[in-house]
Amino acid sequence: MQVVETVSDVRRSRRAGSGSWGLVPTMGFLHAGHLALVTRARQENDHVGVSIFVNPTQFGPQEDLAAYPRDLDRDLAQLEAAGADLVWVPPVEEVYPPHFQTYISVEEVTRPLEGAARPGHFRGVATVVAKLFNVFQPDRAYFGQKDAQQVVVIQRMAADLNFPLEIVVCPTVREPDGLALSSRNVYLSPEQRAAAPVLYRALSAARDAWYAGERNGNRLRGIMADVLAAEPLARVDYVSAADPLTLAELGTAAAPEPPHGVLLSMAVRIGRARLIDNILIADSEG
Numbered sequence: 457m458q459v460v461e462t463v464s465d466v467r468r469s470r471r472a473g474s475g476s477w478g479l480v481p482t483m484g485f486l487h488a489g490h491l492a493l494v495t496r497a498r499q500e501n502d503h504v505g506v507s508i509f510v511n512p513t514q515f516g517p518q519e520d521l522a523a524y525p526r527d528l529d530r531d532l533a534q535l536e537a538a539g540a541d542l543v544w545v546p547p548v549e550e551v552y553p554p555h556f557q558t559y560i561s562v563e564e565v566t567r568p569l570e571g572a573a574r575p576g577h578f579r580g581v582a583t584v585v586a587k588l589f590n591v592f593q594p595d596r597a598y599f600g601q602k603d604a605q606q607v608v609v610i611q612r613m614a615a616d617l618n619f620p621l622e623i624v625v626c627p628t629v630r631e632p633d634g635l636a637l638s639s640r641n642v643y644l645s646p647e648q649r650a651a652a653p654v655l656y657r658a659l660s661a662a663r664d665a666w667y668a669g670e671r672n673g674n675r676l677r678g679i680m681a682d683v684l685a686a687e688p689l690a691r692v693d694y695v696s697a698a699d700p701l702t703l704a705e706l707g708t709a710a711a712p713e714p715p716h717g718v719l720l721s722m723a724v725r726i727g728r729a730r731l732i733d734n735i736l737i738a739d740s741e742g
Contacts, residue, residue, distance in 0.1 A: 457536045459543045462550060466505070466591050469542050475502030478624075479594035481585060484508040485525040486534050489629035489637040493598040494538040496626055505542040505592050506535055512548060513559075514580030525642050544591070551587060559583045562609050562616075568703050570605050570732070573693055573723060581606055582613050589619050597621055602628040602636050604721055604734040608703060628733070630656065636733045643729040651689040652726055655733040658683035662697065662720045663735050671714060673697045673706030680722060693723035693730070700736055715739060 458469055470477065478497030482490050497504045508531055515521040528545065535543055559579050565571075566578035589597065599607050611623050629637045634656030635649075644652055658680040665679050676697035684690045697706045700719040721734035 457532075457540055457543065459532060459545060461544070461546050463546075463591050466542065466544050470505070470593060473503045473541065476595040477501055477503045477505055477592065479588065479592045479597045480504065480506045480540075481588050481597065481599070482506060482508055482531075483510045483524070483639070484531050485527055485639040485642075486531045487629075487637045487639065489600055489602065491534060491538050492629050493600060493626055494535065494540055496624065497596065497598050498539045500624070501596060503541045504539060505544065505594065506540045507544045507546075507588055507592075509544070509546055509551060509584070511551075511580055511584045513552070513583060514577050516574055516576065519574070520640075525639055551584065560586050560613060560617075562613050565605070565608050565612055565703050568698070568705070569694060569696055569721065570723065578606070578609050582609060585610055586613065586617070586619075589614070589621065594621055596624050598624045598626060600628060601625050601736060602638070602733065604700075604719055604736060605703065608701070634660070636731075638731065640729050640731065643727065645727060648689055648727040648729065651687050652729075652731060654684055654687040654690055655722060655724055655731055658695070658722065659720050659733060659735045663737060666718060666720075666737055671706070672708055674708050676706065676718070676720065680720065684722070684724060689726050691725040693725060695722045696720070700738065 460466055478501035480493045480497055494504060510524050512521055560582040561579050562582050571578050607625050614623055633653040635653045661683050662676045662679045665676060670676060677695045680695040684692050698704060698719050700716050706714055706718060717737045717739040719734060719736050723730060723732045
């Protein structure tokens with residue numbers, strides 16, 4: 457496994473490796489969810505590249521950039537065991553050199569949900585992911601469904617800018633009690649960790665209502681809000697029942713049938729951790 461810091465080294469290694477390449481972008485502090493992406497990429501490509509970069513442009517001024525958990529040695533050991541071929545660990549100035557001033561803004565799908573809660577976040581995400589696509593030039597790039605809006609934004613950007621690659625979305629990896637794996641779970645105290653599965657319980661309650669025939673967006677959001685309200689440690693940022701493609705919230709009418717299914721999602725603060733989670737119900741499942 458090669459570990460490199462510069463764009464030129466990535467491109468040199470990319471040219472030397474004939475066959476298909478899969479890319480797994482990460483911010484490090486890897487967990488089983490990240491490694492599942494690497495495993496999938498390993499199965500579907502001749503070579504696997506991984507980036508480890510805590511991207512400053514997607515953090516707001518009051519967010520946890522400085523405190524974001526990092527453990528590079530552990531990450532590299534896990535990636536080598538998982539079969540990664542190339543890992544890019546660039547310093548900030550390699551990604552954003554002096555006088556950098558070019559950013560990518562994806563419009564409508566970045567406005568609600570995380571975009572409303574974290575202004576500028578998706579401009580940073582879209583910009584760094586576009587740079588990763590240009591540097592690695594992969595055939596496929598792998599992302600987790602846990603970051604559902606991020607997936608929608610990247611799919612839109614890749615289509616709009618004609619990136620010649622496939623976006624592969626992999627299922628959310630969860631703890632046995634339903635908590636979605638996240639690098640930020642390390643912020644939870646034991647009491648907070650015991651409370652955190654309330655997100656999945658709330659999503660599951662709305663999912664069950666959908667399968668029982670509920671199509672009223674307000675009622676689906678109310679079901680999630682009621683479950684969360686029963687947990688004293690949970691402070692809700694938002695709950696959402698939205699179109700999976702446009703992220704427009706479902707309305708109050710029970711008909712017509714939402715054409716693309718529903719994306720049930722939420723952001724909830726428990727202690728210092730801001731947790732996001734979602735369940736996607738595609739139209740074929742509705």
